[in-house]
Amino acid sequence: MGIKKENVTRRDFLVKSGTIAGGVFFASLLSPFKGVYATKEPEGDGVWYGIGIDIEKCIGCASCARACKNENDVPKEPFFFRNWVEQYTITNNEEIKVISPNGGIDGFTQTVPEKDIYKTFFVPKMCNHCEKSPCTQVCPVGASFESPEGLALVDQNYCIGCGYCVQACPYGCRYIHPDKGVVDKCTLCYHRLTKGLDPACMLACPTRARIYGNLRDKDSEISKFIRDNNCVVLKPQLNTGAKLYYNSLNQEVR
Amino acid sequence: MPIQVKRLLMVFGLFIAIMAVLIYFLTPESWGEFGHYRGLALKEIADKEVKHVDVNETCAMCHDSISATFASGEHKSINCQNCHNVGYKHVEDPTKENIVKPEVTRDFCLRCHAKNPARPENYIKQVDAIEHNKDKVCINCHNPHKPWE
Numbered sequence: 001m002g003i004k005k006e007n008v009t010r011r012d013f014l015v016k017s018g019t020i021a022g023g024v025f026f027a028s029l030l031s032p033f034k035g036v037y038a039t040k041e042p043e044g045d046g047v048w049y050g051i052g053i054d055i056e057k058c059i060g061c062a063s064c065a066r067a068c069k070n071e072n073d074v075p076k077e078p079f080f081f082r083n084w085v086e087q088y089t090i091t092n093n094e095e096i097k098v099i100s101p102n103g104g105i106d107g108f109t110q111t112v113p114e115k116d117i118y119k120t121f122f123v124p125k126m127c128n129h130c131e132k133s134p135c136t137q138v139c140p141v142g143a144s145f146e147s148p149e150g151l152a153l154v155d156q157n158y159c160i161g162c163g164y165c166v167q168a169c170p171y172g173c174r175y176i177h178p179d180k181g182v183v184d185k186c187t188l189c190y191h192r193l194t195k196g197l198d199p200a201c202m203l204a205c206p207t208r209a210r211i212y213g214n215l216r217d218k219d220s221e222i223s224k225f226i227r228d229n230n231c232v233v234l235k236p237q238l239n240t241g242a243k244l245y246y247n248s249l250n251q252e253v254r
Numbered sequence: 255m256p257i258q259v260k261r262l263l264m265v266f267g268l269f270i271a272i273m274a275v276l277i278y279f280l281t282p283e284s285w286g287e288f289g290h291y292r293g294l295a296l297k298e299i300a301d302k303e304v305k306h307v308d309v310n311e312t313c314a315m316c317h318d319s320i321s322a323t324f325a326s327g328e329h330k331s332i333n334c335q336n337c338h339n340v341g342y343k344h345v346e347d348p349t350k351e352n353i354v355k356p357e358v359t360r361d362f363c364l365r366c367h368a369k370n371p372a373r374p375e376n377y378i379k380q381v382d383a384i385e386h387n388k389d390k391v392c393i394n395c396h397n398p399h400k401p402w403e
Binding site: 062121147155194206207 | 282285288289290292295296298299301302303304305306308319329332333335336339340341347354361365366368370371373374377378381
């Protein structure tokens with residue numbers, strides 16, 4: 001035995017390479033390049049949830065954060081949040097200060113004197129329930145997933161607590177539950193939605209700054225909200241397909 | 255076929271067989287029902303206990319006089335459970351122990367009503383905590399269920 005040496009002529013080599021290159025090119029014509037999606041593009045006619053937050057109506061009381069902690073057994077320590085409120089202050093020197101003492105639950109105290117403030121406002125934050133969520137893409141065991149309703153959920157019995165998704169979320173909306181050792185996040189109160197109740201944060205908001213609804217239904221509250229207001233999502237450049245729409249959000253908000 | 259290729263193929267075959275057995279036994283039930291995850295997980299999340307009871311009307315079934323006062327005041331858009339904490343136990347078994355009577359200190363009211371330039375004027379009345387009757391507790395003058403009575 002032994003390896004039989006073959007002398008390849010230049011002509012043979014060129015013909016073979018040309019055939020391969022041409023074959024690849026024609027194969028690519030048969031199935032043209034499509035955008036890469038983490039999940040399937042929304043199709044069908046079921047409920048497809050979206051959330052809207054009106055910055056102009058937010059009074060920064062953090063009732064939403066408090067209600068969420070009570071409803072979902074989120075630890076009371078100030079590092080674990082499913083949703084929270086931030087206060088942005090833009091000073092006259094164009095400095096941007098963001099404070100969120102205990103997620104807003106302890107109340108806000110403005111440290112910048114009023115004469116130096118150019119603009120200030122509250123930004124409630126929560127899971128964006130992205131359509132192409134980075135957090136579900138990185139899960140090594142398939143414990144993070146997107147439900148048919150368009151909600152990014154965690155299967156806590158299957159999660160191994162590696163924390164990869166915590167790092168992947170560009171909005172910082174996940175945390176490792178200290179007692180369970182697995183990832184916990186906003187479910188848009190899935191246990192309430194399935195029983196026909198509003199999520200706890202929407203129930204608690206005294207000014208109705210937060211709304212949610214079916215994005216596929218063109219007459220739903222959320223569709224009207226997006227149509228009538230000038231809505232933006234956070235970090236649109238990341239192409240996460242975020243479904244949390246803010247009305248009158250400043251571009252300084254990150 | 256050369257012997258080294260034969261051995262390699264056997265090793266490959268063995269690995270594929272082990273993988274097939276592992277996949278058969280370790281794939282959870284209901285995997286892939288809706289996608290690349292356990293379909294049962296949706297049911298497990300949906301089965302969690304609801305803690306905020308439905309609407310303020312539930313409270314009005316027993317506390318009708320307070321509810322009537324409350325509904326006519328400026329605080330009517332606030333859910334009872336914002337201050338009194340979740341009511342799922344109290345609805346099942348109404349005792350004083352399983353509902354929170356908030357300790358109405360100045361800080362409690364100032365969580366919403368402290369003067370802050372970020373708060374929209376037309377949505378919330380604000381007080382300057384330092385100037386406004388500084389040593390008094392808010393509920394001495396204001397009824398929390400109807401603040402301008």
